[in-house]
Amino acid sequence: MKNHTISVLLQNKPGVLSRVTGLFSGRGYNIESLCVAETLDPGISCLTLVSKGDEQIIEQITKHLHKLIDVIKVTDISEKEYxxxxxxxxxxxxxxxxxxxxxxxxxxxxxxxxxxxxxxxxxxxxxxxxxxxxxxxxxxxxxxxxxxxxxxxxxxxxxxxx
Structure with a gap:
């Protein structure tokens, strides 16, 4: 299993980060690294996380992230040059x-x-x-x-x- 770096744009609201991390712990996935801060728009934050998994696990993670209400965009940037x-x-x-x-x-x-x-x-x-x-x-x-x-x-x- 290799590391995947996932970028998540989300609403900058109380509890959003907790829901994202809860999604991981509830499914038994580990977050190797997590960093989050506001973007140019103070109402939107960019969360960058690193998690280990094969393609199927990462696909499941991204699908579940997309279902969260306050998530705007999910990108596995490790599939690109970054x-x-x-x-x-x-x-x-x-x-x-x-x-x-x-x-x-x-x-x-x-x-x-x-x-x-x-x-x-x-x-x-x-x-x-x-x-x-x-x-x-x-x-x-x-x-x-x-x-x-x-x-x-x-x-x-x-x-x-x-």
Missing amino acids: VEREMALIRVKAEAATRAEVLRVIDIFRGKVVDVSARSYAVEVTGTASKIQAVIDILRPIGIKEIIRTGTIAMARADKKK
């Missing part, structure tokens, strides 16, 4: 002996330090989920204290003909 990003804030130990190494790693991955204390750096890294995981894997031996991840956001690539 751009995806995730952001992570990572608090990593940065004592005198490791500060330079942490800064080199963050520079290599085009991240940035967003908070400094006497014993740690909080760093921000943006990219694909695999890039975020690579940073985590490299920083883990140095000593990660905390990780916060946004989850995936994604957008279909523009049609080059238009």
Whole structure:
């Protein structure tokens, strides 16, 4: 089973997100990642979720999503060319002996330090989920204290003909 990235445009109303996530839990499907925010129209939100499943499971998910009253549009964008990003804030130990190494790693991955204390750096890294995981894997031996991840956001690539 592979990951599918699904984009859902929905009404920005109380309870809508709860109904969407309830649809997944009620059918035993797991949401690997979920991110939701307003679009240009404050009355509409874009929910981006990642779920694992074969074609039949994803088709069932999209059909059930279409049936929800406040859902406007459902698109499995993983069937198209698309751009995806995730952001992570990572608090990593940065004592005198490791500060330079942490800064080199963050520079290599085009991240940035967003908070400094006497014993740690909080760093921000943006990219694909695999890039975020690579940073985590490299920083883990140095000593990660905390990780916060946004989850995936994604957008279909523009049609080059238009």
